[in-house]
Amino acid sequence: MLLHEVEREASLGGVSLTQVAREFGTPLFVFSGDALRARVDEFVTAFGSEWPHFELMPSLKACPIIGVRALLTQLDCGCDVFGPGELEGALRAGVPPSRISVNGSIKDQEIIRKAVGLGARIVIDSPREASLVNRIAKDMSTVARVMLRLKPDLADVQATSDFAPDLRIADLTQRIKYGIPNSELDDIAALWSTLDAIQLVGFHSHMGRHSKDLAVWQGWVSAIAKKLLTLEPLLGDVESPVVNIGGGFASALDADLDVVNRSGQTPSLPEFATAICQSLREGLSDSKYNWSDWTLEIEPGRGLHSDTGVHLTTVRNLKNERSGTEQRWAEVDTSEVFLDLHGVPDECPLHFRCVSKRAADATTHYDVVGLTCNAEMLSLDTALPELDIGDVLAIYPTGAYIEPMAANFNALPRPGSVMIDQGKVRLIKHHETVDDVFARDIIE
Numbered sequence: 001m002l003l004h005e006v007e008r009e010a011s012l013g014g015v016s017l018t019q020v021a022r023e024f025g026t027p028l029f030v031f032s033g034d035a036l037r038a039r040v041d042e043f044v045t046a047f048g049s050e051w052p053h054f055e056l057m058p059s060l061k062a063c064p065i066i067g068v069r070a071l072l073t074q075l076d077c078g079c080d081v082f083g084p085g086e087l088e089g090a091l092r093a094g095v096p097p098s099r100i101s102v103n104g105s106i107k108d109q110e111i112i113r114k115a116v117g118l119g120a121r122i123v124i125d126s127p128r129e130a131s132l133v134n135r136i137a138k139d140m141s142t143v144a145r146v147m148l149r150l151k152p153d154l155a156d157v158q159a160t161s162d163f164a165p166d167l168r169i170a171d172l173t174q175r176i177k178y179g180i181p182n183s184e185l186d187d188i189a190a191l192w193s194t195l196d197a198i199q200l201v202g203f204h205s206h207m208g209r210h211s212k213d214l215a216v217w218q219g220w221v222s223a224i225a226k227k228l229l230t231l232e233p234l235l236g237d238v239e240s241p242v243v244n245i246g247g248g249f250a251s252a253l254d255a256d257l258d259v260v261n262r263s264g265q266t267p268s269l270p271e272f273a274t275a276i277c278q279s280l281r282e283g284l285s286d287s288k289y290n291w292s293d294w295t296l297e298i299e300p301g302r303g304l305h306s307d308t309g310v311h312l313t314t315v316r317n318l319k320n321e322r323s324g325t326e327q328r329w330a331e332v333d334t335s336e337v338f339l340d341l342h343g344v345p346d347e348c349p350l351h352f353r354c355v356s357k358r359a360a361d362a363t364t365h366y367d368v369v370g371l372t373c374n375a376e377m378l379s380l381d382t383a384l385p386e387l388d389i390g391d392v393l394a395i396y397p398t399g400a401y402i403e404p405m406a407a408n409f410n411a412l413p414r415p416g417s418v419m420i421d422q423g424k425v426r427l428i429k430h431h432e433t434v435d436d437v438f439a440r441d442i443i444e
């Protein structure tokens, strides 16, 4: 949707991107409410037709902008949050506390107290947390809803990670910090009957975007099911216990900047859903519950948001070397520090398109370079129409993990954000100002 509209029409949701750039100023992040609505619908339809109790719990970290998240709230999505800031963000975006899942390692007393008080669910990541949540809930004369975050054993999966093609996913999922170490899980299980102020409502696990191979995903959910069956006796009298398999679904354009191996087609959501749910049904066949009593949750970040956002920038200067090897530069008002690009990307997965001129005229090659004092090689030898100062470029997809990674190098104020939804365009995040950049500095 995004690719075709930006590529062919130079617009988003029927709105001209050049006009948006001129009205709201660049650099600018643009989020398509229409694309997000369509993607939520695809997730819910794909997984909901395979699993009777299904919950979409988008991960806030991928796009922690209140206006975007408020649309997800309107679309009846729950929310996975990491840390106190994201918990506050979810609340400001109107997520009902009971639909918030508080994830992450090193939760301190403050966030636990807040989550328990609100009735949000807590994903326990260590024995220390289990005791702490229990103690705090007891102090507050309540019972906290919790899940246990597992580290399933993928020993049978030989595949390597798309982030690090020389490392096995099986080793990485054990090595990376998140989840309760298996021996410590035994310690928690042994203590469980003494933890009378916490109610176990299900199990959580997140592999990440290590692979697009459906066999890896099947191995993943089988391993989760195997592990949770050993812990099932700890479930209280919950009617529909939760199995949350995390996020990590690649998006269709699969333009993640930190992924090394992007080869191969991204499976469609129905393909992901069919493969995953089939293995999960098999894995749960020995559960004391019927498989259809379990609630399946997923927490997509990139797979939901990535292909719903575009970044706009304006050409501010043009340079042309005519002696020796001819070289053209288009200097634009964005930066690698706003796009999470570091150094010279060998193969930048982002698309660069001039939206203020006809795409068919893209026959001149430019190095598109950004604002800061770095080399700022955003995209080298990029075929674009003959540019003029004031032309607008769209860079995409930028809907996931790019806006929240923007930094203030060279004291640059970070870009604002706009939402285009159902024919309306509105600012959802102000452009930062130079005053904002220095706001935390203390002057004696």
Ligand SMILES: Cc1ncc(COP(=O)(O)O)c(C=O)c1O
Binding pocket: 059, 061, 062, 080, 103, 206, 208, 209, 246, 247, 248, 249, 299, 300, 301, 302, 303
């Ligand atoms: C617990 C949890 N859930 C979901 C996600 C989202 O992952 P992705 O953006 O790869 O879908 C993350 C990302 O780190 C995570 O840590």
